[in-house]
Amino acid sequence: MLQNYIVDHIGIAVSNLDKSIERYYDDLGFVLHSRETLSHLEVEVAFLALPNTKLELIMPTPGSSNPIVKFLSEQGEGLHHICYEVTDIRAELASLKSKGYRLIDEEPRPGANGSIIAFIHPTSVSGHVLTELCEYP
Amino acid sequence: MLQNYIVDHIGIAVSNLDKSIERYYDDLGFVLHSRETLSHLEVEVAFLALPNTKLELIMPTPGSSNPIVKFLSEQGEGLHHICYEVTDIRAELASLKSKGYRLIDEEPRPGANGSIIAFIHPTSVSGHVLTELCEYP
Numbered sequence: 666m667l668q669n670y671i672v673d674h675i676g677i678a679v680s681n682l683d684k685s686i687e688r689y690y691d692d693l694g695f696v697l698h699s700r701e702t703l704s705h706l707e708v709e710v711a712f713l714a715l716p717n718t719k720l721e722l723i724m725p726t727p728g729s730s731n732p733i734v735k736f737l738s739e740q741g742e743g744l745h746h747i748c749y750e751v752t753d754i755r756a757e758l759a760s761l762k763s764k765g766y767r768l769i770d771e772e773p774r775p776g777a778n779g780s781i782i783a784f785i786h787p788t789s790v791s792g793h794v795l796t797e798l799c800e801y802p
Numbered sequence: 803m804l805q806n807y808i809v810d811h812i813g814i815a816v817s818n819l820d821k822s823i824e825r826y827y828d829d830l831g832f833v834l835h836s837r838e839t840l841s842h843l844e845v846e847v848a849f850l851a852l853p854n855t856k857l858e859l860i861m862p863t864p865g866s867s868n869p870i871v872k873f874l875s876e877q878g879e880g881l882h883h884i885c886y887e888v889t890d891i892r893a894e895l896a897s898l899k900s901k902g903y904r905l906i907d908e909e910p911r912p913g914a915n916g917s918i919i920a921f922i923h924p925t926s927v928s929g930h931v932l933t934e935l936c937e938y939p
Binding site: 669670671672675677678679684685688689692693694695715716717718722740741742743744745746747761764766787791792793794 | 806807809812814815821822825829830831832852853855877878879880881883884898901903924928929930931
């Protein structure tokens with residue numbers, strides 16, 4: 666199963682979403698593509714549109730205790746993950762699992778912008794990169 | 803100065819370049835785009851071509867004492883930087899400097915694939931992202 670992996674976005678953990686959106690727009694001209702709260706993941710996310718991919722700014726929702734809170738408290742803001750768009754996420758997860766990859770999500774769950782998503786554990790991925798797959802309807 | 807920033811590549815620090823290239827190819831189908839040693843930066847880099855951008859795998863050359871060595875010893879392999887392609891790197895650096903950004907490279911220096919590059923200090927960039935600019939001839 667060798668699908669074309671497209672970089673859907675690069676995830677960046679931030680502590681102040683409004684301020685980051687403003688800074689990226691004012692200083693670098695990056696335009697807001699979409700913004701939403703993913704309640705089940707306890708995060709608020711904003712996507713900045715670049716010509717060939719997107720940045721995803723991720724902030725924990727108030728009172729949450731998810732991995733982004735841990736990430737921010739342990740190492741502060743910073744590069745968090747790469748998300749690849751694939752055409753058949755379930756087939757890709759099965760393929761990776763058969764190759765010994767450790768899946769954080771065995772089954773896809775709802776993501777941003779109407780996608781379904783699944784995370785692969787960074788210890789499985791060369792270069793120790795937290796890796797997300799997404800599929801759009 | 804609001805140029806179109808294109809994500810040229812996502813930089814990932816690795817400890818074994820051959821193994822990482824092999825893993826990304828065998829498991830995910832990512833094809834090697836180019837590979838070279840940048841002696842003045844004391845790194846060997848490999849670019850993997852994706853449909854819309856590239857991954858850059860970065861490994862210190864033997865005996866080097868550059869920031870990648872420090873990065874690997876402090877936090878291990880992982881996401882390292884984002885590089886944006888711009889059309890006029892000197893103009894962009896001047897613009898960022900005027901906005902208070904801390905430049906690691908005041909003047910561009912030779913980078914991979916015939917580019918000229920300059921790094922911006924992560925403390926200046928929202929989300930604390932080590933940011934590289936590159937310009938191709």
